[in-house]
Amino acid sequence: MSADTTIRRLGADDAASFKALRLEALKATPELFGSTFELEDKLDLAWFADRLEDAHVIGAFRDGELVGIVGFSIQQGPKKAHKGRLWGMYVRPDSRNLGVGRLLVDALLAVARERVELVQLTVVSDNRPARRLYETVGFLEFGLEPKASKYGDRYYDEAHMALDFSRAADVR
Numbered sequence: 001m002s003a004d005t006t007i008r009r010l011g012a013d014d015a016a017s018f019k020a021l022r023l024e025a026l027k028a029t030p031e032l033f034g035s036t037f038e039l040e041d042k043l044d045l046a047w048f049a050d051r052l053e054d055a056h057v058i059g060a061f062r063d064g065e066l067v068g069i070v071g072f073s074i075q076q077g078p079k080k081a082h083k084g085r086l087w088g089m090y091v092r093p094d095s096r097n098l099g100v101g102r103l104l105v106d107a108l109l110a111v112a113r114e115r116v117e118l119v120q121l122t123v124v125s126d127n128r129p130a131r132r133l134y135e136t137v138g139f140l141e142f143g144l145e146p147k148a149s150k151y152g153d154r155y156y157d158e159a160h161m162a163l164d165f166s167r168a169a170d171v172r
């Protein structure tokens with residue numbers, strides 16, 4: 001169960017484990033993320049440490065090991081700063097279906113609620129587990145982008161989802 005999971009913000013000192021888990025995610029399911037393993041494998045540890053300082057990345061630890069991550073960033077520019085983005089959600093396969101993903105999203109929303117009016121994300125449209133998780137906490141789909149990404153010979157449609165704090169009923 002999720003009781004033995006610790007959730008906390010990652011800092012620059014976590015750069016090595018963050019990089020390892022991020023690369024694991026990109027290698028295992030490249031079609032589900034905007035970036036690629038090849039691109040991020042080349043980046044040094046300092047780049048990941050900077051990323052952890054700039055963005056708010058939340059980690060889930062089980063037995064002291066980082067098993068899940070999710071990122072939160074406030075969008076850039078004076079007309080976009082009321083919106084946040086959820087990105088880079090990943091839970092290691094042997095820690096799935098234990099509530100870890102839900103704990104990560106809940107922690108992200110607690111931070112986001114204090115800083116932005118709404119949170120947006122994109123998710124590959126046939127990624128049922130992720131969509132279900134986002135729907136469970138109150139995200140609603142507001143658009144579908146056909147052929148949003150292409151990996152190898154395959155195209156992937158992406159659903160755009162948002163959780164508007166001013167509208168969201170408490171679904172928990």
Ligand SMILES: CC(C)(COP(=O)(O)OP(=O)(O)OC[C@H]1O[C@@H](n2cnc3c(N)ncnc32)[C@H](O)[C@@H]1OP(=O)(O)O)[C@@H](O)C(=O)NCCC(=O)NCCS
Binds near residue numbers: 029090102122130
């Ligand atoms: C999506 C992901 C983060 C879910 O993490 P998780 O720790 O397994 O999720 P939880 O155990 O907290 O489950 C929370 C909810 O998600 C949904 N869910 C999780 N796994 C599911 C599955 N296999 N099928 C359907 N729904 C699922 C359920 O609604 C679940 O709620 P419930 O327990 O009331 O049924 C995980 O499957 C993952 O890392 N997938 C690969 C990467 C990915 O898809 N990232 C998202 C990119 S946008």
